[in-house]
């Protein structure tokens with residue numbers, strides 16, 4: 057019998073992270089996934105990793121660093137580390153102003169372009185999808201717009217994230233009321249089934265066209281293998297990267313987008329000083345980036 | 350990809366291939382491609398431009414500077430901007446051709462050149478820029494030269510900048526900013542001299558600059574200037590003086606001036622400029638008084654603490670300096686949440702018994718967050734007079750955080766013996782963190798009754814209770830509970846055995862009897878946590894038998910048990926353990942290999958030295974480095990092994 061209480065109490069001295077250890081871990085994390093941890097976040101990293109140290113029975117952060125690099129637990133521990141350092145805050149219908157742009161014409165114009173080419177294929181990529189609220193919202197929007205015609209289209213959504221834990225949760229498709237706080241009541245009624253205790257299950261029809269997959273935006277080779285998209289959503293992810301990483305990621309998105317494709321980034325994010333490859337298109341309360349072609 | 354392929358891509362008609370080629374050229378550091386890349390900067394395709402841009406920046410060097418300069422003359426504005434931007438980044442690799450552009454016929458080019466030279470931060474650019482500042486016929490060039498001199502920030506430029514204070518207002522703005530950035534003594538004199546001769550607008554910028562530079566020399570001049578100054582300038586002067594003098598602002602003033610100054614400060618709190626407000630707070634906090642207190646409280650309540658933590662803190666500091674004013678006391682009890690939060694923060698910062706007493710009085714009328722702040726603040730600072738307050742919390746509050754503050758004050762900080770009974774029920778609290786504080790509180794208080802309590806818990810069927818008791822005995826007097834702890838080593842719960850092991854580690858390393866009773870049993874414990882604690886315990890042991898057990902632990906199934914054993918063997922300093930360590934030098938776990946190397950360094954002596962020499966041909970760079978360090982260590986400690 058064990059519990060968090062009996063696990064956590066110990067007679068050992070509390071470990072702290074010194075600056076050298078912080079430097080090593082910071083560089084390691086940056087190299088692995090492009091997330092840059094500024095100095096003033098050291099205490100956060102220390103605090104969150106302390107549980108890992110306890111769990112693994114390690115005495116110092118230096119040992120933890122070694123463990124990460126080792127062939128023995130390193131690979132699995134890397135996922136645990138990703139879980140610790142990523143911020144997964146998200147919700148259904150996050151930033152409706154941007155979604156309105158999609159609903160009010162952008163999607164239609166992409167579809168028209170495809171029809172002109174005699175195709176009914178559209179590919180959407182949600183990069184940094186966290187627990188799935190964003191890609192599910194996109195699929196719900198497709199249903200809302202297309203209604204019965206949804207099945208006449210071959211629209212797929214690739215939803216990728218660094219952290220396997222959030223992907224597992226996304227695949228379950230079970231949410232609390234809190235995740236639905238900005239979702240219209242009618243949408244909840246149509247696409248979710250309440251399962252008690254303030255929890256909801258997303259309808260299987262919405263899950264059908266979404267493919268969840270583990271992805272590291274810092275891995276250019278991996279990104280090259282992603283099928284080319286008409287629309288990319290990468291909202292509230294770039295903020296965790298430094299400028300060089302942002303440039304790399306944006307450049308990969310450019311390569312992945314088909315000519316005429318669109319990129320959505322977070323509402324408070326901007327490509328200013330990052331890249332000029334995209335043409336910004338200004339809507340009343342949102343900016344969307346287009347790849348000219 | 351080789352150079353010919355890169356060129357084939359760059360010369361293709363397909364934008365996607367050109368983009369790919371441009372990236373490749375950068376990745377392969379292919380300098381031959383620089384002219385071609387520069388041509389692609391004007392490609393109609395943004396993706397191609399972007400790739401060429403990134404690669405040129407990556408390549409850098411004087412060839413890039415030379416290849417990109419001609420684009421400054423391009424008719425195409427985006428191309429011009431792009432080349433400017435690249436030159437700003439790589440221009441320092443070759444400033445000479447950029448300096449030459451300062452004499453170009455085209456004034457636009459001269460402006461670009463000034464701009465780029467500023468971004469290079471090169472000392473070599475300073476004199477040519479000074480020359481442009483003083484002699485260029487075009488006002489915009491002179492302006493940009495001043496901006497760039499400020500960016501470079503070298504005092505070599507001050508003489509020319511001081512001279513340029515005679516130029517027209519447009520240039521003057523930039524000159525003043527530049528002087529401010531350079532912060533040279535001689536610029537202060539020049540700025541003060543220019544004050545009287547300047548328009549209101551320029552004067553206001555000079556005043557800001559003087560405040561920013563922060564040299565005391567400026568203060569008397571500013572104060573003299575104050576009375577005659579236009580009203581719009583007064584708040585700026587107040588700010589500058591306060592910025593320079595801080596809390597000593599008033600020492601400069603005569604009694605009469607002080608009264609006037611105070612009334613100006615009061616109205617300056619309402620200035621639109623938040624920097625003026627902040628300065629007024631500092632000024633008012635030295636003057637004091639009810640009016641000052643009221644004003645600052647209102648201002649502080651209007652600041653959003655999350656968004657502007659520093660400003661909020663300044664206001665709080667100002668209020669702390671003003672002391673327990675009636676305005677503060679009223680605000681503490683106010684229903685206005687923000688105002689009351691400010692007042693409580695101030696009172697807790699003061700930390701005096703009077704101030705804290707006020708907090709405890711209003712506690713029960715506050716919301717949860719307010720209560721948490723008070724409990725935490727009072728608990729950390731107050732003395733025994735607040736005991737009844739915290740006892741009431743234990744009885745009436747249900748919030749974990751507030752309860753922890755109370756438990757920690759009563760038990761850990763004050764160690765009141767008579768509150769044990771009030772604390773004990775919290776050992777069963779549903780929140781783990783509350784339990785933990787309650788436990789530490791009991792331990793801190795200690796004494797016979799606490800000991801009796803833990804004795805009872807030690808035999809409780811509930812493993813939680815047993816965990817707590819073992820932990821407590823480990824923290825308290827281990828020696829007198831040795832038998833109990835030894836019993837706990839048999840507990841069915843691994844976590845309990847582990848804590849017991851940790852507790853024993855501190856004291857029984859020097860007891861051979863105990864060692865021979867405990868170790869043979871525990872070294873095969875099914876829990877690796879327990880075995881890890883055991884090896885640590887052995888490491889602290891003085892008994893000669895311990896070494897034999899440590900050597901046995903080297904073949905444990907758990908890597909970390911092995912590692913702890915290696916570390917401990919390293920500290921014994923005995924060279925007879927080297928043969929046992931040797932096989933682990935080929936362990937698949939790199940950390941184990943590293944630890945062995947470090948242990949050898951610590952053991953020292955000829956044999957360890959030889960062992961370390963033999964691994965110097967390893968391919969593993971990190972291991973090699975560790976081995977070299979270990980060798981250095983041995984040489985430093987023990988010079989003769991070399992002979």
Ligand SMILES: C[S@@+](CC[C@H](N)C(=O)[O-])C[C@H]1O[C@@H](n2cnc3c(N)ncnc32)[C@H](O)[C@@H]1O
Pocket residue numbers: 089090091142143144145146147150183184185186187190216217218219222271272273274290291292293296
């Ligand atoms: C704040 S969430 C954003 C979720 C969603 N896009 C939204 O806007 O609500 C950021 C997500 O980015 C993911 N992330 C961070 N670094 C990543 C990387 N290098 N590769 C892939 N995903 C990453 C995190 O795991 C996290 O789930």
